[in-house]
Amino acid sequence: MLDLRPVGYVIGLLLGALGLAMLGPLVADLAAGNGHWPAFAESAVITILCGALIALASSNGVGQGLTIRQSFLLTSGTWIILPLFGALPFMLGRPDLPLVDAFFESVSGVTTTGTTVLTGLDTLPAGILLWRGILQWLGGLGIIIVALLFLPVMRVGGMQFFQAEGFDTQGKILPRALDISWALLNVYLMLTGAIFAAYWVLGMTAFEAAVHAFTTVATGGFSTTDASFAAWPGPEQYVATIGMILSSLPFVRLMQLTAGQPMPLVRDSQVRAYILWIAIAAALVIGYRALVLGELSEDTFRNSLFNVVSIMSGTGFGDGDISAWGAFPLVVFFCVGAIGGCTSSTGCSIKVFRYQILFRAIAAQIKRLHSSHRVVSIRYEGRTVGEGVLDSVILLFTLFILSLGLLTVALSLTGLSYLSAITGAWTAIFNIGPAFGAEVDATGAIPDFPETAKWLMSAGMIAGRLEIIAVIVLFLPRFWRG
Amino acid sequence: MLDLRPVGYVIGLLLGALGLAMLGPLVADLAAGNGHWPAFAESAVITILCGALIALASSNGVGQGLTIRQSFLLTSGTWIILPLFGALPFMLGRPDLPLVDAFFESVSGVTTTGTTVLTGLDTLPAGILLWRGILQWLGGLGIIIVALLFLPVMRVGGMQFFQAEGFDTQGKILPRALDISWALLNVYLMLTGAIFAAYWVLGMTAFEAAVHAFTTVATGGFSTTDASFAAWPGPEQYVATIGMILSSLPFVRLMQLTAGQPMPLVRDSQVRAYILWIAIAAALVIGYRALVLGELSEDTFRNSLFNVVSIMSGTGFGDGDISAWGAFPLVVFFCVGAIGGCTSSTGCSIKVFRYQILFRAIAAQIKRLHSSHRVVSIRYEGRTVGEGVLDSVILLFTLFILSLGLLTVALSLTGLSYLSAITGAWTAIFNIGPAFGAEVDATGAIPDFPETAKWLMSAGMIAGRLEIIAVIVLFLPRFWRG
Ligand SMILES: [K+]
Ligand SMILES: [K+]
Numbered sequence: 001m002l003d004l005r006p007v008g009y010v011i012g013l014l015l016g017a018l019g020l021a022m023l024g025p026l027v028a029d030l031a032a033g034n035g036h037w038p039a040f041a042e043s044a045v046i047t048i049l050c051g052a053l054i055a056l057a058s059s060n061g062v063g064q065g066l067t068i069r070q071s072f073l074l075t076s077g078t079w080i081i082l083p084l085f086g087a088l089p090f091m092l093g094r095p096d097l098p099l100v101d102a103f104f105e106s107v108s109g110v111t112t113t114g115t116t117v118l119t120g121l122d123t124l125p126a127g128i129l130l131w132r133g134i135l136q137w138l139g140g141l142g143i144i145i146v147a148l149l150f151l152p153v154m155r156v157g158g159m160q161f162f163q164a165e166g167f168d169t170q171g172k173i174l175p176r177a178l179d180i181s182w183a184l185l186n187v188y189l190m191l192t193g194a195i196f197a198a199y200w201v202l203g204m205t206a207f208e209a210a211v212h213a214f215t216t217v218a219t220g221g222f223s224t225t226d227a228s229f230a231a232w233p234g235p236e237q238y239v240a241t242i243g244m245i246l247s248s249l250p251f252v253r254l255m256q257l258t259a260g261q262p263m264p265l266v267r268d269s270q271v272r273a274y275i276l277w278i279a280i281a282a283a284l285v286i287g288y289r290a291l292v293l294g295e296l297s298e299d300t301f302r303n304s305l306f307n308v309v310s311i312m313s314g315t316g317f318g319d320g321d322i323s324a325w326g327a328f329p330l331v332v333f334f335c336v337g338a339i340g341g342c343t344s345s346t347g348c349s350i351k352v353f354r355y356q357i358l359f360r361a362i363a364a365q366i367k368r369l370h371s372s373h374r375v376v377s378i379r380y381e382g383r384t385v386g387e388g389v390l391d392s393v394i395l396l397f398t399l400f401i402l403s404l405g406l407l408t409v410a411l412s413l414t415g416l417s418y419l420s421a422i423t424g425a426w427t428a429i430f431n432i433g434p435a436f437g438a439e440v441d442a443t444g445a446i447p448d449f450p451e452t453a454k455w456l457m458s459a460g461m462i463a464g465r466l467e468i469i470a471v472i473v474l475f476l477p478r479f480w481r482g
Numbered sequence: 483m484l485d486l487r488p489v490g491y492v493i494g495l496l497l498g499a500l501g502l503a504m505l506g507p508l509v510a511d512l513a514a515g516n517g518h519w520p521a522f523a524e525s526a527v528i529t530i531l532c533g534a535l536i537a538l539a540s541s542n543g544v545g546q547g548l549t550i551r552q553s554f555l556l557t558s559g560t561w562i563i564l565p566l567f568g569a570l571p572f573m574l575g576r577p578d579l580p581l582v583d584a585f586f587e588s589v590s591g592v593t594t595t596g597t598t599v600l601t602g603l604d605t606l607p608a609g610i611l612l613w614r615g616i617l618q619w620l621g622g623l624g625i626i627i628v629a630l631l632f633l634p635v636m637r638v639g640g641m642q643f644f645q646a647e648g649f650d651t652q653g654k655i656l657p658r659a660l661d662i663s664w665a666l667l668n669v670y671l672m673l674t675g676a677i678f679a680a681y682w683v684l685g686m687t688a689f690e691a692a693v694h695a696f697t698t699v700a701t702g703g704f705s706t707t708d709a710s711f712a713a714w715p716g717p718e719q720y721v722a723t724i725g726m727i728l729s730s731l732p733f734v735r736l737m738q739l740t741a742g743q744p745m746p747l748v749r750d751s752q753v754r755a756y757i758l759w760i761a762i763a764a765a766l767v768i769g770y771r772a773l774v775l776g777e778l779s780e781d782t783f784r785n786s787l788f789n790v791v792s793i794m795s796g797t798g799f800g801d802g803d804i805s806a807w808g809a810f811p812l813v814v815f816f817c818v819g820a821i822g823g824c825t826s827s828t829g830c831s832i833k834v835f836r837y838q839i840l841f842r843a844i845a846a847q848i849k850r851l852h853s854s855h856r857v858v859s860i861r862y863e864g865r866t867v868g869e870g871v872l873d874s875v876i877l878l879f880t881l882f883i884l885s886l887g888l889l890t891v892a893l894s895l896t897g898l899s900y901l902s903a904i905t906g907a908w909t910a911i912f913n914i915g916p917a918f919g920a921e922v923d924a925t926g927a928i929p930d931f932p933e934t935a936k937w938l939m940s941a942g943m944i945a946g947r948l949e950i951i952a953v954i955v956l957f958l959p960r961f962w963r964g
Pocket of ligand 1: 112113114219220221314315316431432433
């Protein structure tokens with residue numbers, strides 16, 4: 001039998017932390033004097049209480065670290081249970097909001113997707129806006145910890161390739177987990193602070209700067225205004241662009257950078273490919289707008305680069321209606337969204353590393369076609385890529401594509417038009433944020449999507465964020481038996 | 483150096499046969515007395531002359547069979563050179579037609595894609611209509627020979643799995659090629675004859691029955707009328723449905739069937755999966771139309787099944803505007819088009835066999851995730867699937883998806899709307915036939931696509947028909963050096 005207690009203990013502690021985080025919006029609403037603070041007080045009490053009970057009930061099974069199966073359960077369990085409690089402030093603070101909308105908004109926060117069902121953001125109480133930012137910030141921190149500590153041990157998506165890098169966890173998670181998480185939190189806080197300071201200096205209010213700093217570093221994309229970054233069509237967008245790029249680089253490299261070692265970052269082949277691909281995609285969009293649409297100004301340049309980085313990093317901040325630029329830019333955006341950022345960052349989607357491995361595998365296979373040699377070895381960053389890594393990467397690609405297809409089919413069944421269905425599936429599975437189509441509001445919000453579509457997209461966001469495999473494994477009878 | 487002579491010799495002979503085939507439309511135009519026969523006479527003379535010259539020039543290098551590299555070159559060369567000559571009757575017979583349109587129509591014929599740039603089919607001379615049917619019929623016959631003899635030796639897309647089945651070619655092609663091709667031609671002729679007879683008995687004219695029998699057995703989809711099968715909304719559609727299914731079954735099994743062995747066909751796991759998947763897709767479409775659109779009659783049933791089989795087999799006959807049924811049926815059609823028929827049939831796309839292998843590989847990989855066993859063997863039809871087969875299948879999937887993405891990007895760059903770009907790429911790469919979108923005529927023809935889009939789609943049709951790898955290999959410098 002699977003011992004659930006270590007899993008329950010950690011989830012209990014995380015719920016406690018989530019409850020404490022609700023005190024931030026509570027203070028914000030008190031300060032604003034809008035009378036919304038009781039919703040957060042109530043939510044905090046419920047969440048902390050439940051967390052404490054779960055942790056206490058499980059505490060007698062703790063101390064020997066986590067097995068691989070427990071790691072799978074903890075990862076998926078966290079991203080299912082925390083959004084349930086994260087939805088409480090939405091439910092209690094806005095009793096008119098349907099249950100599905102509260103849950104969707106919370107999942108969209110914790111998974112750092114950033115798709116919203118709320119309209120009229122500018123008129124919402126400060127607490128709700130801050131809470132959305134905090135959910136993304138916590139979700140971003142969480143996913144880096146999962147990518148650094150859990151995915152390698154769970155052998156998900158070829159992440160075992162990065163296992164030896166810096167942290168040897170010897171097959172069991174937790175012993176060194178706290179040290180690593182602490183160092184990571186340090187970098188994450190520094191980056192958030194730097195982005196906050198830059199936004200603030202450039203003229204955002206402290207509140208706007210804080211929320212946008214939270215959602216930039218998490219590549220989440222929630223904003224305080226319906227206009228998103230169209231409200232700041234100037235230097236703020238350059239800051240956001242740099243912030244989004246930094247947040248979608250491997251955090252191991254950022255940790256080395258803050259320790260005074262810039263070279264690992266500069267030499268990292270994934271980082272180089274990522275920057276190169278951003279440049280190519282931006283050049284394609286800018287070139288198209290200049291040559292075909294006849295638009296060429298600082299605005300064209302800034303706004304194209306900003307949107308490319310926003311989609312490729314999976315942030316989803318918006319500036320203008322990019323679907324109005326024509327079919328070619330839309331297809332470019334679709335493609336970069338299916339690539340995503342670097343591994344062990346807050347960035348989402350399939351990730352640059354896996355495309356590099358895939359391309360090398362294809363090249364090796366084609367070479368093999370008309371030669372009699374059968375042994376082909378793929379190298380990455382000077383090391384041989386083992387067969388297990390390659391198999392995992394290809395499995396992950398397949399599952400992402402199948403999930404995308406399946407969710408598109410399911411969404412179209414709910415009655416959505418095909419463009420809404422395709423981009424809805426894309427934005428959910430790859431945790432990007434914006435969707436396009438007839439049922440999408442002018443603000444980019446999707447309150448009018450059918451209820452079933454919102455549940456399906458919530459499931460898609462969780463599956464996509466956890467790289468699908470971590471979720472699928474839980475549905476195998478073998479998992480629970482063995 | 484690569485000896486081009488055996489390749490040239492075969493292509494020369496094939497050109498000769500193509501030229502002889504032009505006598506059919508010549509006779510048809512003479513009989514109709516429409517005065518169009520000189521175009522075919524001229525084309526036939528040019529084609530036969532060129533074929534004879536090429537064959538003669540290469541004849542001193544013949545006799546020792548083909549190496550693997552020569553097989554690659556012959557396969558790709560045939561599908562590039564034959565359409566050039568196949569376009570002659572269009573160019574000479576309709577001097578107003580742009581060059582790109584003549585070439586596109588010919589490629590669409592030889593690759594059995596069936597997308598057309600011609601409108602007003604009902605007013606075209608009989609010779610042109612017959613020539614389109616003959617091009618598809620020859621193209622269908624050709625692709626089965628390639629699938630039976632060449633792809634296994636070339637190790638393309640896992641076809642080496644079928645190599646031992648019936649024909650051992652011992653690594654060199656040609657020795658037994660003629661016997662096999664002869665037996666195959668026999669079955670192909672019988673099937674064509676049966677379908678022709680059924681169409682004729684049901685009320686088509688002998689001419690209509692002949693052209694539609696040609697394009698049914700080739701899963702090509704060219705018709706003699708703009709209305710396609712909407713002109714025969716009755717039992718003819720059931721005949722076409724059965725004909726399209728038979729033509730997308732493995733021809734090895736049909737050859738065994740005509741030799742009095744029905745069991746291999748009945749027991750074939752690919753055939754069973756294909757029939758099952760057709761049934762599921764048809765049930766989804768019929769269910770959706772019944773429950774959501776409130777349509778349920780014999781017409782709904784027949785017409786849904788007909789269109790599902792038409793798309794999945796890659797034929798592309800039409801009956802009504804299926805894109806008007808809503809997003810869900812459109813997504814189902816998109817998916818079944820990306821599956822396709824069975825291996826070594828005239829059917830196109832990725833093929834059922836490869837999905838079966840892929841699904842088994844995924845299941846094996848997921849099983850492996852939380853167990854310590856590392857050895858996973860995949861079985862198919864009672865035999866172990868070797869690693870080379872699995873690698874080839876996965877390479878083929880990847881290349882199909884990348885090509886689809888690349889062609890979509892390129893088509894959207896020509897200014898097509900996104901739906902036209904996506905379905906245009908889909909219909910070309912998977913050799914299906916219909917496209918949907920703003921730039922597509924009400925008849926389904928695409929004369930208004932930009933010239934560049936037509937060239938790109940022509941390349942896509944050839945690459946897709948030859949399973950992409952056979953074409954890509956020719957672009958490797960290694961291929962020409964080695
Ligand atoms: K996002
Ligand atoms: K076709």
